[in-house]
Structures are given as structure tokens and as C-alpha cells.
Amino acid sequence: MNLKHLVRHSLWLTCFYYLIDDWRTARRLARGRLETRSGKRHDALALDQSLAYIDRVHGDYCCYGGLARFEGSIVEIGPGDNFGVALCLLAGGAAEVHAIDRYVPERDEVAQRRIYEALARRPGFAALFDGPPGERTIRGLHYHPGTPAERFFHGATGRFDAIVSRAVLEHLYDPLAALDDMARALKPGGTMVHRIDLRDHGMFAGHHPLTFLTIPAWLYRPMTRASGRPNRVLMPAYRSWLARSGLDGSLRISRLAGLADEIEPVAIEALDPALLGRAVDQVRTIRTRLAEAFGTFDDESLAVSGVVLVARKPSH
Numbered sequence: 001m002n003l004k005h006l007v008r009h010s011l012w013l014t015c016f017y018y019l020i021d022d023w024r025t026a027r028r029l030a031r032g033r034l035e036t037r038s039g040k041r042h043d044a045l046a047l048d049q050s051l052a053y054i055d056r057v058h059g060d061y062c063c064y065g066g067l068a069r070f071e072g073s074i075v076e077i078g079p080g081d082n083f084g085v086a087l088c089l090l091a092g093g094a095a096e097v098h099a100i101d102r103y104v105p106e107r108d109e110v111a112q113r114r115i116y117e118a119l120a121r122r123p124g125f126a127a128l129f130d131g132p133p134g135e136r137t138i139r140g141l142h143y144h145p146g147t148p149a150e151r152f153f154h155g156a157t158g159r160f161d162a163i164v165s166r167a168v169l170e171h172l173y174d175p176l177a178a179l180d181d182m183a184r185a186l187k188p189g190g191t192m193v194h195r196i197d198l199r200d201h202g203m204f205a206g207h208h209p210l211t212f213l214t215i216p217a218w219l220y221r222p223m224t225r226a227s228g229r230p231n232r233v234l235m236p237a238y239r240s241w242l243a244r245s246g247l248d249g250s251l252r253i254s255r256l257a258g259l260a261d262e263i264e265p266v267a268i269e270a271l272d273p274a275l276l277g278r279a280v281d282q283v284r285t286i287r288t289r290l291a292e293a294f295g296t297f298d299d300e301s302l303a304v305s306g307v308v309l310v311a312r313k314p315s316h
């Protein structure tokens, strides 16, 4: 067994690896080096796969938000290594898109150029570029690298028509405080749409899918804080936030523990009982090992490993 396999195999060596890695990340960030390889990487995709992904994410935002298109001033949190979704939002009628990111995801120039050139050939897209198609020439795009969501919305009131994110809120240190700020930052009638992945993002690959919930909080925090690894804020916390937010909204389930495939987002009551039962069985096999913070959660709450949160600010 080589060293990598040995570390992966042992829970405690894996935790030790993340402690060191997080400490090194904090030092790197403190020196202003914000690059990351996290998230969907378009250099690993063929052009048609990249375009399909961009269309899917944009289509999901419209569908989840119940909107034909987004208008006005939009914030996309954590766009990853490409602004194709922002372009689709602009092409659909948004006046401007603020793309904010705590880090600077690495980009492959060739893959990026191919994507922007392909998008520019779509009807109505060419006019969105102020020069050769590329991320620096997109009219109406305001990129804020090195700006965490926790900071961007703080103090803003009634500024944005919509705030969207996918696979980002699970990386925030305090997503509920950030959601409070986002709710304030929305204009009356504004909408937010967040797809949140509650899995461990491969931290304990090869172990039970809920292994990350067995690590005590005092150890988990220094393993994850700087690197933005999953914050372990689970479905009940988002449900409570929505209930006290004063916004109209819904929380739908998009993933279940131990099931590889995503599901079409549905209310928890509408879940297929057989699928939910399989996920609950997974929970039961690890329940006695869960860290204190999760011991009081019911089986169904722990079985949910992905949600879509949609919230609309009342118009008056």
C-alpha cells in the first residue's frame, strides 16, 4: 500500500492531512495567493460538455426560481472557472451580473477561449462582447475575485434583483449569516436560488458517505476553515433559516445520502419512499458514531445530502 492509500485508509491520518492542508492554505491566502482548483473544471470537458453544463446550470436557475429569465442586477456567487452562466443571464435580459468569488479558480486559456467563441456564435450573444470573445470583454460582467460572499453582501440593502449559486453555500464558513445579508441585499420582489451540495466532497472517499459527520467539531473546524471544505450546515438549519427569514420560499431535496445520482428537486414529503428508505438505512449504519452536534438530528434530515433553496422577498 503506498502512502496516499495508507492516509486515505486511516480516518485519523486523513484528518491529520486536512489539518496540515488547511494550515498551509491559510498561510497561502494570507500571502494573497487565492488560486484554487475547486469545482467543475472546463479543461477536463469537451466543448459540447462545457456548453451543456453552462446551459443546465442557467436553465436550473430559471426553472428553480420559476422565472423565464432574470432581469436587472444579478449576483452569481462562486461561478467557478468560467462566466458562461453569467453570459446566459445577460443574454436573457439581465442588466449586469456581479460574479463574486472568495478564491481565483484556475483557468485553462484554450478551453476558455473555445467556450466564449462558441457562445458568441449564438444569436444575441456577440453583442455582449466588447472585443474578441473572452472573460475580460463581457459587457455588464463585474468580476470580484478574492471577495467572499460573507463580505460582499454585508451592509448592502435592496440592491439586487437576484442572487444565485450552485455548489457554493456549503463552502461558506457561516452560510446562515450570509443568507441574512443576502435577504437584506435583495430588492423587494427579488429572488435567490441556491443549490447546495451537503456531501463531503470526497474528503473521506472510500469510507461511509457520512463519515465527515463523525468528526468532532473541535477537530473538523481547523481541518476546513481556510480551505472552504464542507461546513456541515445541514438541511434543518436551512429550513429554520427560511422559516425565520421573512421571505417566501421552498426547500427541495436534490440528493440523498449514498445515492450516486441527483434527483429532480422535490419537497421532502414528495420523495420516493423507497429511495428515502435506502438513504435512511445508510444513516442508521453510522448513527452511533456521529459527532455530538448531529446526534439529535432525525434520520430523514441526515439522509438529505443536497437541497435547492429558493426564496423571494415580498414586494411590499
Ligand SMILES: C[S@@+](CC[C@H](N)C(=O)[O-])C[C@H]1O[C@@H](n2cnc3c(N)ncnc32)[C@H](O)[C@@H]1O
Binding pocket: 036, 038, 039, 040, 057, 077, 078, 079, 080, 081, 100, 101, 102, 103, 104, 105, 147, 148, 149, 150, 165, 166, 167, 168, 171, 172, 173, 228
Ligand atoms: C464547487 S465550485 C462551484 C462552481 C460553479 N458554481 C459550478 O456549479 O460549477 C465552488 C465555487 O465557489 C467559490 N467559493 C468558495 N467559497 C466561497 C465564498 N465564501 N464566497 C464566494 N465564493 C466562494 C469557489 O472558489 C468556486 O468558484
